[in-house]
Amino acid sequence: MDKEKxxxxxxxxxxxxxxxxxxxxxPEPLPPLLNPQTKEPTQLPPFLFCDELxxxxxxxxxxxxxxxxxxxxxxxxxxxxLFRAHKLEKAxxxxxxxxxxFEGTSPAGSHKPNTAxxxxxxxxxxxxxxxxxxxxAGQWGSALAMACMYFGIxxxxxxxxxxxxxxxxxxxxxxxxxxxxxASPSPDTQIGKKLLAEDSNHPGSLGIAxxxxxxxxxxxxxxxxxxxxxxNHVLMHQTIIGLETKKLMEKIGVYPDIIVAxxxxxxxASGMFLPFVKDKIAGKKKNLKVICVEPTGSPSITKGLLxxxxxxxxxMAPIAFxxxxxxxxxxxxxxxxxxxxxxMAPIVSHLVKLGLIEDKAVPQLATFEAGIQFARTExxxxxxxxxxxxxxxxxxxxxxxxxxxxxxxxxxxxxxGHFDMGAYDAYLxxxxxxxxxxxxxxxxxxxxxxxxxxx
Amino acid sequence: MDKEKxxxxxxxxxxxxxxxxxxxxxPEPLPPLLNPQTKEPTQLPPFLFCDELxxxxxxxxxxxxxxxxxxxxxxxxxxxxLFRAHKLEKAxxxxxxxxxxFEGTSPAGSHKPNTAxxxxxxxxxxxxxxxxxxxxAGQWGSALAMACMYFGIxxxxxxxxxxxxxxxxxxxxxxxxxxxxxASPSPDTQIGKKLLAEDSNHPGSLGIAxxxxxxxxxxxxxxxxxxxxxxNHVLMHQTIIGLETKKLMEKIGVYPDIIVAxxxxxxxASGMFLPFVKDKIAGKKKNLKVICVEPTGSPSITKGLLxxxxxxxxxMAPIAFxxxxxxxxxxxxxxxxxxxxxxMAPIVSHLVKLGLIEDKAVPQLATFEAGIQFARTExxxxxxxxxxxxxxxxxxxxxxxxxxxxxxxxxxxxxxGHFDMGAYDAYLxxxxxxxxxxxxxxxxxxxxxxxxxxx
Numbered sequence: 001m002d003k004e005k006x007x008x009x010x011x012x013x014x015x016x017x018x019x020x021x022x023x024x025x026x027p028e029p030l031p032p033l034l035n036p037q038t039k040e041p042t043q044l045p046p047f048l049f050c051d052e053l054x055x056x057x058x059x060x061x062x063x064x065x066x067x068x069x070x071x072x073x074x075x076x077x078x079x080x081x082l083f084r085a086h087k088l089e090k091a092x093x094x095x096x097x098x099x100x101x102f103e104g105t106s107p108a109g110s111h112k113p114n115t116a117x118x119x120x121x122x123x124x125x126x127x128x129x130x131x132x133x134x135x136x137a138g139q140w141g142s143a144l145a146m147a148c149m150y151f152g153i154x155x156x157x158x159x160x161x162x163x164x165x166x167x168x169x170x171x172x173x174x175x176x177x178x179x180x181x182x183a184s185p186s187p188d189t190q191i192g193k194k195l196l197a198e199d200s201n202h203p204g205s206l207g208i209a210x211x212x213x214x215x216x217x218x219x220x221x222x223x224x225x226x227x228x229x230x231x232n233h234v235l236m237h238q239t240i241i242g243l244e245t246k247k248l249m250e251k252i253g254v255y256p257d258i259i260v261a262x263x264x265x266x267x268x269a270s271g272m273f274l275p276f277v278k279d280k281i282a283g284k285k286k287n288l289k290v291i292c293v294e295p296t297g298s299p300s301i302t303k304g305l306l307x308x309x310x311x312x313x314x315x316m317a318p319i320a321f322x323x324x325x326x327x328x329x330x331x332x333x334x335x336x337x338x339x340x341x342x343x344m345a346p347i348v349s350h351l352v353k354l355g356l357i358e359d360k361a362v363p364q365l366a367t368f369e370a371g372i373q374f375a376r377t378e379x380x381x382x383x384x385x386x387x388x389x390x391x392x393x394x395x396x397x398x399x400x401x402x403x404x405x406x407x408x409x410x411x412x413x414x415x416x417g418h419f420d421m422g423a424y425d426a427y428l429x430x431x432x433x434x435x436x437x438x439x440x441x442x443x444x445x446x447x448x449x450x451x452x453x454x455x
Numbered sequence: 456m457d458k459e460k461x462x463x464x465x466x467x468x469x470x471x472x473x474x475x476x477x478x479x480x481x482p483e484p485l486p487p488l489l490n491p492q493t494k495e496p497t498q499l500p501p502f503l504f505c506d507e508l509x510x511x512x513x514x515x516x517x518x519x520x521x522x523x524x525x526x527x528x529x530x531x532x533x534x535x536x537l538f539r540a541h542k543l544e545k546a547x548x549x550x551x552x553x554x555x556x557f558e559g560t561s562p563a564g565s566h567k568p569n570t571a572x573x574x575x576x577x578x579x580x581x582x583x584x585x586x587x588x589x590x591x592a593g594q595w596g597s598a599l600a601m602a603c604m605y606f607g608i609x610x611x612x613x614x615x616x617x618x619x620x621x622x623x624x625x626x627x628x629x630x631x632x633x634x635x636x637x638a639s640p641s642p643d644t645q646i647g648k649k650l651l652a653e654d655s656n657h658p659g660s661l662g663i664a665x666x667x668x669x670x671x672x673x674x675x676x677x678x679x680x681x682x683x684x685x686x687n688h689v690l691m692h693q694t695i696i697g698l699e700t701k702k703l704m705e706k707i708g709v710y711p712d713i714i715v716a717x718x719x720x721x722x723x724a725s726g727m728f729l730p731f732v733k734d735k736i737a738g739k740k741k742n743l744k745v746i747c748v749e750p751t752g753s754p755s756i757t758k759g760l761l762x763x764x765x766x767x768x769x770x771m772a773p774i775a776f777x778x779x780x781x782x783x784x785x786x787x788x789x790x791x792x793x794x795x796x797x798x799m800a801p802i803v804s805h806l807v808k809l810g811l812i813e814d815k816a817v818p819q820l821a822t823f824e825a826g827i828q829f830a831r832t833e834x835x836x837x838x839x840x841x842x843x844x845x846x847x848x849x850x851x852x853x854x855x856x857x858x859x860x861x862x863x864x865x866x867x868x869x870x871x872g873h874f875d876m877g878a879y880d881a882y883l884x885x886x887x888x889x890x891x892x893x894x895x896x897x898x899x900x901x902x903x904x905x906x907x908x909x910x
Contacts, residue, residue, distance in 0.1 A: 005467055006530040012460055075461040076542075076834050087531075087605075105560050107834035109873070149831055150542075169876035176830050176879050375631050376604055379531050379562035418564070418873035421624035424631050 006086060008248045010079035016243040017066055019236045022274045022347060024062035025281050027354060030232070030346050031321035031454050036310060039452055042318055047218050048225040050126035053119060056233035064236065066118070073117045073150055077106040078240065082248045085411075087377040089397070096400035097254065098393060100411040101245045101272065102380070108173070110383065110415030111268045112143030112228055115237035119226050120147035130154040130223040132216040134184065134209030137163055137337025138170025139383070139415065140228030145179035158184035158192075158212040161204040163337055170419050184209040189216055191314050205330050206341050211314035218316070229265025230311065230320070230345045238271025241412065246275050254408050256288065258396055261412035262388040263292040263301070263359075264338045266345030272412035274347075277356055290357035291396075292348060293388040295367070297332030297435035300325050300344045301352055301359040303442050308452040311343060321454060322349040326445030332435030334364055335423035336384035342445075360392055363434040367391045368427040371417070383415045384423050461541060463703045465534035471698040472521055474691045477729045477802060479517035480736050482809060485687070485801055486776035486909050491765060494907055497773055502673055503680040505581035508574060511688035519691065521573070528572045528605055532561040533695065537703045540866075542832040544852070551855035552709065553848060555866040556700045556727065557835070563628070565838065565870030566723045567598030567683055570692035574681050575602035585609040585678040587671040589639065589664030592618055592792025593625025594838070594870065595683030600634035613639035613647075613667040616659040618792055625874050639664040644671055646769050660785050661796050666769035673771070684720025685766065685775070685800045693726025696867065701730050709863050711743065713851055716867035717843040718747040718756070718814075719793045721800030727867035729802075732811055745812035746851075747803060748843040750822070752787030752890035755780050755799045756807055756814035758897050763907040766798060776909060777804040781900030787890030789819055790878035791839035797900075815847055818889040822846045823882040826872070838870045839878050 023030070032041035044054045056064060066074070085098035103111035123131060131153055135141030141157040148155040157179055164171060164183040174181045184204045185192035189212040195202050202208075210227075217225035227234060249255060259276060261269030269292050279285040294301055301323045309324040311317035323344040325331075331340040351357045371387035373394065374380065382390060393411045400407050417424065426432050478485070487496035499509045511519060521529070540553040558566035578586060586608055590596030596612040603610040612634055619626060619638040629636045639659045640647035644667040650657050657663075665682075672680035682689060704710060714731060716724030724747050734740040749756055756778045764779040766772035778799040780786075786795040806812045826842035828849065829835065837845060848866045855862050872879065881887050 006527075007467060009464055012462060072461075076538075083531075107830075107836065146834055150834075168880065169873075172876040172880040172883075173836065175883055176827060176836060176876075178831060372631060375562075376633060379601055379605075381562065381628065381631060416873075418624075418871075419876075421627040421631075421874075425623065425627040428627075428630055 006084055008082045008252060010244055010247060012075045012079060014247065015071065015074065015079045016240055016247070017071065018063035019066060020239040020243060020275050020278065021059055021061055021064055021236050022278065023232065024060050025278055026350070027281060030350055034308060034319040034452065036315050036317065036319055039319065044318065048214060050123050050128060050224055052122040052126065053233050056236060057231060067121055070118050070121050074240065079244045080105060082245060085378055088374060091373070091377045092394065092397050092401065094397040094401040095404065095406040096397040097406065097408045098397055098411065099408070100413040101241060102413045103241065104380065104413065104416035108139070108143040108146050109418060110139045110143065111238060111241060111271060112140050113146060114240055114271065115228065115234045115267065116143040116147035117150065118237045120144070120151045120153055123224055124151040124153055128153065128222060128224045130156070130220065131226050132156045132158070132213040132223060133226045133228065134158045134206060134213045136160050136206045136340055138167055138419065139338055141179070141181065142170055142173040144226055144228070145174040145177040148179065149177040155179040156216065157181040158186060158209040160184055160206060160209050161202060162333065167419060184212050186212060191215055205313065207313035207327055210312035211316055214312060214316045229267040230343065232347055234267050235270040235274065235345055235347055238267045239274050241271040242273060242275035245272065245410065255285065256410035257407040258289045258291065258409045259412070260291045260293060260389045260393045260396065260409065262339060262385050262414065263294050263344065263348060264341050264385065266348035268412055268414040270345060270347060273357065277351060280356055291392055292357055292359045293392045294359065294361050295334050295336055295339050295388060296361045296363045297334045298340050299361045300342060302361040303437065305446055305449065306349055306353060307449050309343060309449050319450065319452065320346050322346045323352065324449070325442060326448045328448045329445035334435065335420060336388060338385040339388065362388055362391045363436065365432055365434050368424065368432060370394050381417045382413065383417045384420050386414045461539055463537040463707060465699055465702060467530045467534060469702065470526065470529065470534045471695055471702070472526065473518035474521060475694040475698060475730050475733065476514055476516055476519055476691050477733065478687065479515050480733055481805070482736060485805055489763060489774040489907065491770050491772065491774055494774065499773065503669060505578050505583060505679055507577040507581065508688050511691060512686060522576055525573050525576050529695065534699045535560060537700055540833055543829060546828070546832045547849065547852050547856065549852040549856040550859065550861040551852040552861065552863045553852055553866065554863070555868040556696060557868045558696065559835065559868065559871035563594070563598040563601050564873060565594045565598060566693060566696060566726060567595050568601060569695055569726065570683065570689045570722065571598040571602035572605065573692045575599070575606045575608055578679050579606040579608055583608065583677060583679045585611070585675065586681050587611045587613070587668040587678060588681045588683065589613045589661060589668045591615050591661045591795055593622055593629070593874065594793055596634070596636065597625055597628040599681055599683065600629040600632040603634065604632040610634040611671065612636040613641060613664040615639055615661060615664050616657060617788065622874060639667050641667060646670055660768065662768035662782055665767035666771055669767060669771045684722040685798065687802055689722050690725040690729065690800055690802055693722050694729050696726040697728060697730035700727065700865065710740065711865035712862040713744045713746065713864045714867070715746045715748060715844045715848045715851065715864065717794060717840050717869060718749050718799065718803060719796050719840060721803035723867055723869040725800060725802060728812065732806060735811055746847055747812055747814045748847045749814065749816050750789050750791055750794050750843060751816045751818045752789045753795050754816045755797060757816040758892065760901055760904065761804055761808060762904050764798060764904050774905060774907065775801050777801045778807065779904070780897060781903045783903045784900035789890065790875060791843060793840040794843065817843055817846045818891065820887055820889050823879065823887060825849050836872045837868065838872045839875050841869045
């Protein structure tokens with residue numbers, strides 16, 4: 001009867017004790033990162049990232065041990081629960097078996113603490129006293145606030161002004177955990193001052209906030225910068241999600257036919273699918289289908305180019321080879337703030353290129369419709385980001401019904417939507433819009449790419 | 456090494472399958488409920504409560520089976536986790552062992568769904584198509600909205616106007632689950648109309664909202680009323696919390712010396728302590744100390760009288776023998792909206808009288824200080840209600856340090872504070888106040904009691 005259970009949880013003593021590093025298994029290596037000034041291959045700037053994280057960024061070791069202190073904090077909420085979505089399946093009248101791994105029970109409410117705790121730990125070990133970062137909707141900022149609280153590190157968060165104003169509760173969350181949070185652009189940096197001079201109520205963007213956090217770290221003694229997605233080491237820290245899921249599914253005796261996850265920078269999706277893509281690379285699970293879901297309002301894979309581009313607006317961060325809409329592209333004001341980024345993780349971009357994973361863009365309204373259906377069956381209120389993955393999960397389950405196929409669909413559920421109820425309210429009141437970019441606007445942003453050939 | 460774990464979770468197959476009914480074990484029976492008109496002993500009005508719930512209200516059966524359909528929904532989040540608060544213990548430098556059972560992972564974020572799902576189920580079985588209820592801060596309203604959604608029952612929630620305005624996100628939550636929510640007093644009832652005529656922006660109170668929900672149910676075909684606390688059957692449905700905790704603690708090999716829980720109507724606290732008080736009544740655990748924590752701004756046990764009083768402002772609900780500040784008493788505008796009630800569950804009042812449990816009142820500011828300390832050690836953001844129990848847990852742990860005693864303290868953690876960040880913000884900004892009532896004001900409210908002797 002084990003298969004009929006609603007949920008599966010590993011004992012904390014069975015929690016994986018090493019992260020999985022896909023770089024050990026890539027059929028061809030990632031193109032190098034480039035220095036934004038010299039355009040030559042580079043490490044991460046050591047004034048922004050401590051040595052251990054820099055080492056992990058380029059490591060080819062297949063498994064990297066999770067430090068005992070990081071494990072200890074993970075155990076505050078990990079291992080997380082794998083749910084069988086019986087009630088959603090029934091509502092869809094589908095023969096598909098839907099599972100979802102739920103990261104919403106971490107104190108910060110999303111998957112983000114998986115890397116935040118690791119990054120705070122390594123910085124602490126390196127003697128760093130202060131960290132800077134940026135945040136959009138606030139999921140990353142609050143996760144890092146929690147992590148820095150655990151290790152007694154001071155944190156300054158540059159929060160995109162429009163979110164700072166619209167989502168005060170995420171800011172409050174950071175403050176409860178002791179972080180300092182300012183609206184970006186802010187008067188605390190040169191780039192911030194410049195932008196405020198142009199527009200004193202500048203709404204900001206993630207690319208701008210990154211530039212501010214980077215400038216702050218680069219110009220303050222004993223300070224480093226922390227990024228919540230995109231980079232290889234960040235994605236690796238998230239693999240605890242997929243590793244736990246694999247262990248649990250082995251126990252149940254199932255293997256996913258389809259994995260669905262939303263992608264902004266790519267860390268949540270990678271955390272789930274990398275340990276499974278390992279099998280696909282090894283030729284074991286050739287039919288595994290991995291779907292990365294992005295918003296039509298920020299379609300970096302589906303509409304962008306695979307090219308070298310800056311990670312931030314000011315061009316201070318390293319240049320990465322990735323799917324990008326251009327570093328000057330300002331994504332639509334989506335409620336899924338975590339998906340509003342012009343670029344995509346190099347690892348995700350690379351795997352799309354190699355044909356190991358695929359992409360799909362969905363419009364905002366359809367994602368909230370899916371989120372409401374999920375809430376009215378499974379009960380949980382999901383983050384707007386997660387609703388993108390739920391949309392495609394439901395679509396695939398309906399396809400299973402139409403084709404009479406009983407596939408196993410695995411949904412990476414990245415977090416709850418408790419701080420996004422205003423977006424649900426707007427949706428129910430018929431006030432939300434879809435965003436789709438005219439090709440011309442994307443072309444214009446893409447024309448700003450630095451035009452560097454892959455070496 | 457099992458004792459060193461951070462958390463303990465029962466497998467869902469080990470979840471208790473019956474609720475515990477303390478009425479089977481009370482050394483003396485509860486005084487009867489009285490009809491508000493005749494003042495004679497009465498059942499619950501059948502036009503407000505379906506037969507099965509009415510039966511449970513007065514049952515002397517020790518265990519009542521949890522229906523399979525209710526168990527199935529419980530399993531969406533139950534069994535809930537029992538945490539060992541290692542990090543809080545360390546911060547307090549206490550030899551005490553602190554455990555907390557965390558109800559914050561239910562989709563509604565609190566313990567309230569434990570009875571909401573049961574009540575919706577029995578009403579559905581009785582052919583009821585529509586339910587009415589009241590809610591203060593919104594925890595109960597949202598829990599019942601979720602429960603009614605599962606069973607396809609229409610729900611109308613009368614939400615205290617001041618909360619309706621201040622906490623729109625809880626209202627959004629109810630709406631996502633499909634409930635209809637109006638500000639109380641509302642133009643939809645006679646009592647609401649009367650109060651609105653006196654003050655068109657009347658802030659409302661829980662007692663008024665109960666009167667509206669009761670009037671609505673009494674005057675609409677196929678409609679019943681649902682109460683989230685106070686009544687015997689409601690408290691019984693919550694015992695799943697204590698039963699799970701007992702099972703887990705038996706596995707670990709510990710038994711609590713002290714149980715701490717916040718009380719508003721008394722359902723969360725009773726859910727935890729009743730299965731333990733059973734042992735105390737049986738003479739097995741004479742030294743077990745149970746502390747019910749209420750706010751100084753709504754001190755029904757510590758400052759009220761044990762007397763017959765109405766449960767609602769209009770005097771339409773049955774008259775109960777309970778600790779009360781008088782049904783005309785309007786509690787201070789505390790952020791712990793769930794604790795703002797003039798009365799106390801008859802079972803809790805009875806156990807206080809019998810000396811089996813004790814009470815303590817704490818001021819608002821000290822509870823937020825405790826909540827911040829909890830968030831900065833254990834990570835989780837707690838509801839303002841829960842912070843009352845955390846305050847006393849911390850105080851007891853400090854006492855253990857001072858006395859060099861290694862007691863086992865069990866905290867009933869009733870839910871997260873994700874919809875209460877505005878209150879944390881106000882606390883951190885120094886804008887919160889303490890409330891303590893002048894004796895004269897309480898005396899005046901108590902002079903309005905119906906003055907009925909116990910039979």
